[in-house]
Amino acid sequence: MPLVAGVDSSTQSCKVVVRDAETGALVRQGRAPHPPGTEVDPYAWWNALRAAVAEAGGLADVAAVSVGGQQHGMVCLDEAGEVVRPALLWNDTRSADAARDLVEEAGGGEIGRRFWADATGAVPVASFTATKLRWLARHEPANADRVAAVCLPHDWLTWKLAGAPGLAALRTDRGDASGTGYWSPHTGEYRFDLLERAFGRRIRVPVVLGPAEVAGRLDPAVLGDVPPGPGSGAVGPSGPSAGAADGPGAGGVLLGPGTGDNAAAALGVGAGPGDVVVSIGTSGTVFAVADTPAADATGAVAGFADAGGRFLPLVATLNAARVLDAAATLLGVDLDTLGELALSAPPGADGLVLVPYLEGERTPNRPDATGTLHGLTLATSNPAHLARAAVEGLLCGLADGLDALLAQGARADRIILVGGGARSAAVRRIAPQVFGRPVVVPPPGEYVADGAARQAAWVALGGDTPPDWSIGDTEEYTATPVPTIRERYAHARG
Ligand SMILES: Nc1ncnc2c1ncn2[C@@H]1O[C@H](COP(=O)(O)OP(=O)(O)O)[C@@H](O)[C@H]1O
Ligand SMILES: O=C(CO)[C@@H](O)[C@H](O)COP(=O)(O)O
Numbered sequence: 001m002p003l004v005a006g007v008d009s010s011t012q013s014c015k016v017v018v019r020d021a022e023t024g025a026l027v028r029q030g031r032a033p034h035p036p037g038t039e040v041d042p043y044a045w046w047n048a049l050r051a052a053v054a055e056a057g058g059l060a061d062v063a064a065v066s067v068g069g070q071q072h073g074m075v076c077l078d079e080a081g082e083v084v085r086p087a088l089l090w091n092d093t094r095s096a097d098a099a100r101d102l103v104e105e106a107g108g109g110e111i112g113r114r115f116w117a118d119a120t121g122a123v124p125v126a127s128f129t130a131t132k133l134r135w136l137a138r139h140e141p142a143n144a145d146r147v148a149a150v151c152l153p154h155d156w157l158t159w160k161l162a163g164a165p166g167l168a169a170l171r172t173d174r175g176d177a178s179g180t181g182y183w184s185p186h187t188g189e190y191r192f193d194l195l196e197r198a199f200g201r202r203i204r205v206p207v208v209l210g211p212a213e214v215a216g217r218l219d220p221a222v223l224g225d226v227p228p229g230p231g232s233g234a235v236g237p238s239g240p241s242a243g244a245a246d247g248p249g250a251g252g253v254l255l256g257p258g259t260g261d262n263a264a265a266a267l268g269v270g271a272g273p274g275d276v277v278v279s280i281g282t283s284g285t286v287f288a289v290a291d292t293p294a295a296d297a298t299g300a301v302a303g304f305a306d307a308g309g310r311f312l313p314l315v316a317t318l319n320a321a322r323v324l325d326a327a328a329t330l331l332g333v334d335l336d337t338l339g340e341l342a343l344s345a346p347p348g349a350d351g352l353v354l355v356p357y358l359e360g361e362r363t364p365n366r367p368d369a370t371g372t373l374h375g376l377t378l379a380t381s382n383p384a385h386l387a388r389a390a391v392e393g394l395l396c397g398l399a400d401g402l403d404a405l406l407a408q409g410a411r412a413d414r415i416i417l418v419g420g421g422a423r424s425a426a427v428r429r430i431a432p433q434v435f436g437r438p439v440v441v442p443p444p445g446e447y448v449a450d451g452a453a454r455q456a457a458w459v460a461l462g463g464d465t466p467p468d469w470s471i472g473d474t475e476e477y478t479a480t481p482v483p484t485i486r487e488r489y490a491h492a493r494g
Helices: 042-055 096-105 109-120 129-139 141-146 153-161 192-199 261-269 321-331 335-344 383-407 425-435 447-461 483-493
Strands: 003-009 013-020 026-033 062-069 075-077 149-151 171-173 207-209 275-280 284-288 302-305 311-317 353-355 372-374 414-418 439-441 475-477
Touching: 003 042, 003 153, 003 261, 003 447, 013 042, 013 447, 026 042, 042 153, 062 153, 062 261, 062 447, 075 153, 096 109, 096 129, 096 192, 129 141, 129 192, 149 153, 153 171, 261 275, 261 284, 261 302, 261 311, 261 414, 261 447, 275 383, 284 383, 311 383, 321 335, 321 383, 335 383, 335 425, 353 383, 353 483, 372 483, 383 425, 383 483, 414 425, 425 439, 425 475, 425 483
Parallel strands: 003 062, 171 207, 275 414, 414 439
Antiparallel strands: 003 013, 013 026, 075 149, 275 284, 284 311, 302 311, 353 372, 439 475
16 A cells, blocks of 8 residues: 655645555645745745644655645745745735736737737736746845746745755646746746746746656655744755654655646546636635636636646636635634624625725736725624625635636536635535535545645556546535625626
8 A cells, every 4th residue: 555645835834645545545644834924934834844744644654745835936046055035925916016017028918918828828917936036136136146046835845855956956847837927838848038038037947847757756864853843934955954764765755746736736626627626725716627728818817737737727816715814803703603604694795795805916916906895884784794795705706717717718517616715614605606506515625735645646656647536525515696796796896
């Protein structure tokens, strides 16, 4: 019974699962939190990963491990492999002007957007790595001068697991490369000209691996020392090397290519043709697995690649599960009570609408927006209506994403709801009212980590496709659609 491990280094935490490579049965797991903020020292992720791995019983007995990670984050390394500055994350909007400039420089308006959509699959917004590089070049020239290589969170963690063996050993995959803004899903190649256009000069980027290619081998020494606690700050360029024995698997654990968290989730739930996955994590994402790359010049749909050799047209919002957190904080209740309150108010919350742009917004592209509450009356000024408006508001943003995806030719025979927010009964029950279609919810789980583990099993076992793993019994939620929820929301968001 070979074992494999999958890691989800996402925005709020790191999760590790160890599963049976052939059956997918869960053997053990661990997790550790990440620090808050949109700018994070990558060593905080590294410490969290090591803590989560330790909680999951280590990796000594696994055949392979893959890392799934939050997309787009800019990790800059100098010639010696040192991190140049804290990483700017996907939800950091300081590079919004840089995104606008890059579109302008390509002809502006429809011409500029079409250029980028055709060249890289997506129109630049502040989330994408290319815009962050432009920001760095303009705002921190001394740091920019030190940069020898740029990679993404999952690339860096994979490299760290390999013992950080020099910049030439950096590896990534199609899925995460497609979120950089300087890789083409159409050709499967880097657009070094666009990297240079964004940053001003050419720097090293990771080699892009195919879906089940080996990225290297785990250096068992790097996991030998359990860190004092996640987020505890830098521990040096290569991390502590206690040199502790790592068991019989020492030196033999394969590293998979890893991928971005959404592509990993697609593998984790086994999404196929006709499936649309809606993930409610820190980000809200709506995506499908497709046979051809998307190139949406409106900028709503990002034409990413997936982790299985196909494509992953995706819409992302900046405001999802944390809208629930914020509403719960406002009301002074926990998330379960928030859900109960939401379900106690009528559909549509009697006209109370929350446009939840609490972190600005990416789709639509309004990086400087703030949240607004519409329709406040004496009758709607109570916790239940506010809770309902919060759940409906976050779901309306995702329903807009679903429309955009369908407009690009995606099919939605089945909508699969995952992510931390899908643990909310209110979200699960209100979603079909807002989407106007049933949703299916797999058993609560860590589908990004699971997808990474499935990729690791593919690497370990070989073959043309990943092993078939069951996700267990899904639950279907149906409800009568309530179109007024979206109509009022559309009016309020403008
Ligand atoms: N029972 C629950 N009800 C509602 N939301 C929940 C529940 N459990 C977790 N969450 C939400 O899940 C979010 C984290 O989701 P997750 O998918 O792990 O995020 P990420 O992958 O971005 O780190 C939290 O912001 C929290 O609001
Ligand atoms: O930016 C995107 C997708 O384009 C986000 O989906 C990030 O990949 C972060 O994901 P979570 O941590 O919220 O799961």
